[in-house]
Amino acid sequence: MTSPRPRVRPDAAEPPGLDDLLRRVARGDEDAFAVLYDRIAPRVYGLALRVIRDPAQAEEVAQEALVDVWRTAGRYDPARGSAISWVLTIAHRRAVDRVRSEQATADRTRRAAVTEVAFDEVVEEATARFEQQQVRRCLGNLTELQREAVDLAYYHGYSYREVAELLGAALPTVKTRMRDALIRLRDCLGVSFG
């Protein structure tokens, strides 16, 4: 690929070496996978739990995602993103597939209505750790519509069509808000490439 190798600003949440670990895992190194597991499991499980909410199902999905990381490690392409974002893309996709296949839209819409405070919970859960504070501060910088769109899509697993329905907003508006929100978050969090 012609695109430059991405560099995510180093920070405490992502100690160096995930790339190397993943490369070793791709060659079938089970010890490397055990080390990788300890680094990524809290985020994989935390994400599954946030999206799915039911701990038993979140454990199952986290397990599937982590085994997927092992199985498809050879497919990781550093030119297309950092190791952690590759791992979390797999985990998020798994979690979203689970909620989208298991619940009728009507159910989920009803559930969303009673969990409107989810974003506040997310904020509450954020502890004093720097990265968490940073994410929380940056989420706070978004407009309300941007924040809700990101919250419903990423933390609840809704498609942008469902988000548009829930927010009573037009489809193009929701698509644009999602992109604007991520661009603003990117700049605020200092995620930089190249």
Next chain:
Amino acid sequence: MSDIHTLSGAYALDAVDDIERVAFARHLEECPACVREVAELTATAARLVDAVTAVPPAWLRERVLDEIGRTRQIGPLIRRPAHAVPATRRWRRAAVAVAAAVVLVAAGGGALAQEQRVRDAQRQAAQAAEIEAVLTAPDAMVQAAPGPDGLGRVTLVTSRARDEAVAAFGGLESPGVDRTYQLWTQRGDQSTDKGKLGTGVTSGTVLVAGVRTEQKFAVTREPAGGSTAPTEVPPVSLKLD
């Protein structure tokens, strides 16, 4: 192009359906600037996880490490250099990506691999291979239509040579409480049942066999469990002949 480009945020947040994901991935193959933007936005979305980390139960570690010992790894993807490819080849490649995604879903069982789940996975993997064969057939023809009430999309890939079609559904509106989308082929006033999406299910991919002598492919909303004949005028109908 600019329309699909605005999907980059929704794509990075995983807020797209299967068809849009494939369409956007295809767009990425031709747009290096977009690859970079999506990589950045995806990395940004991943940072949202910082706020929700949770310590998994200790037994999960043993279970995962045990399962990887029994799980075969797949090899690296050999990417062709990005340059212009004929439209037909582009579709072919996107089709393979859909099939690969289906295989990935089908093959991913949990460690609690009960007999039934293993059998299901094997059946699904066999079906995924069938689906891929249709999508990559030399005579594959693609048609698409909006879902009922203009929500979502129904895409039909037909191979007359194989006498099969693949119907992909994404982002449809809910079929209603205790109702399912049901698939049909039709010839004259004769309708043949071709399966259901499942109660309340609004997206998915279904292999449809026996299309060569049929005139239409139709989708209706039916009570859970399905009907023996359509109970409404099909809100989605595509010509097969």
